Amino acid sequence: MNTTLFRASSRGHANHGWLDSRHTFSFANYYNPDRINFGALRVVNDDIVAGGEGFGTHPHDNMEIVSIPLYGDLEHKDSMGHTEVIRSGEVQVMSAGTGITHSEYNANKEKPVSFFQIWVFPNERNVTPRYDQRKFDFLEKKNQLVQLVGPKDDKENTGMWMHQDAWFSMGTYDKGVEFEYKPKKAGNGVFAMVVEGEFTVAGQKLNHRDALGVSDTDVVKLTADTDNARILLIDVPMVF
Template sequence: MKKILHPSNTRGVGDFGWLQARYSFSFANYFNPERLQFGMLRVLNDDTVAPGMGFGRHPHDNMEIVTIPQKGALKHRDSMGNEGVIEAGDIQIMSAGKGVEHSEINASAKEPISLFQIWVIPETRDVEPRYDQKKIAPLLTENEIVPVVKPKDKADDNDLWLHQQVWFNLGTFSEETTTTYNLHNKNHGIYVFVIDGTVVVEDETLERRDAIGVYETESVSITAKANTDVLVIEIPMQ
């Protein structure tokens, strides 16, 4: 088993006035040759966007993009004709594929929005772009780590899915709980990101916004303390 610790205070920092960002991996003005990606997980940005501001229309291609608002609401518009609002408690996915343009703007003129923006390198290039979103709460079971996004070939009709062998899992814990996470493939790893609270992963204690990557193992022990929310991403390492 190998582990890579990413304490919250070691993340990259982006201060653009309207956008306050923390980067788990090299992005924009932050470059760290030791923090390029974790397997096929390329981006995990922790963003706070000022009222009425946001990311104007811009292009993407050949990237799987997941957005999870934590507070506030985001107005979405894209070149596929999708338009709507993503709120805290929602999860949005977009396969950029052979090319898509979109904008994401804070829906409030008074309150900031905080969100996670996550990019995964796809296993299939130049696919037809696609978009989907769901409410998270109906997908969860309290005090369990539950998959909310799956690989396309493992998904049912109602599941959110991506063009990669990746599982996005969320856990909301009201009481201390120990879970053994069994990886789906020996060539995968997991990236554990603490949204709030405290998590112990293989004897490493993580607090709010700390993260750890674990790989070259078949299972990982995760203990979530009471009042904890955690994101667990299982991802191919190569």
């Protein structure tokens, strides 16, 4: 088993006033040659956007992009004609493919919005751009993982899909609950990030927003160390 620890305190940080952003991997003005990616996982940004502010229209191509709001209201507009608001408990998946433009704004002028923006390298380039959004019950369900995203051709996928052999899952657990996660494809690694509370993952104690990358293993053991502890698991190819 190989592990890589990503302490929350070691992340890149940019505060633009309207945007307070923390980067697990190299992004924008933050560059760390040891923090480029974890397998096909390229970007994990933890963003807080002030009321009424946001990212103006900008382009993407050949990237699978997942947005997970933690609180607040995130308004999305894109060149495919979508205008949507994403809220806590919902997840958005976008395949940039041959190229799209989009904007993301805080739809609430009085309160901030907090969300994860996550990029995964695709297994197929120059696909037709696409958008999907769905509400999940990972906030209500306890002590079980809820699958959010999986590969397009996975017949057992219970979430949305992307152009990569990657699986996203989220779960909220009571203190003391132990469970195991098995990578869904041989050779995949697991990026485990604590969203709320504390966990022990593969023997490593993790606090709020800490993460652990685990590879070269058939199973990852996890224990919730606090009540209402929430964790995000991203199961991705290490070679792609």
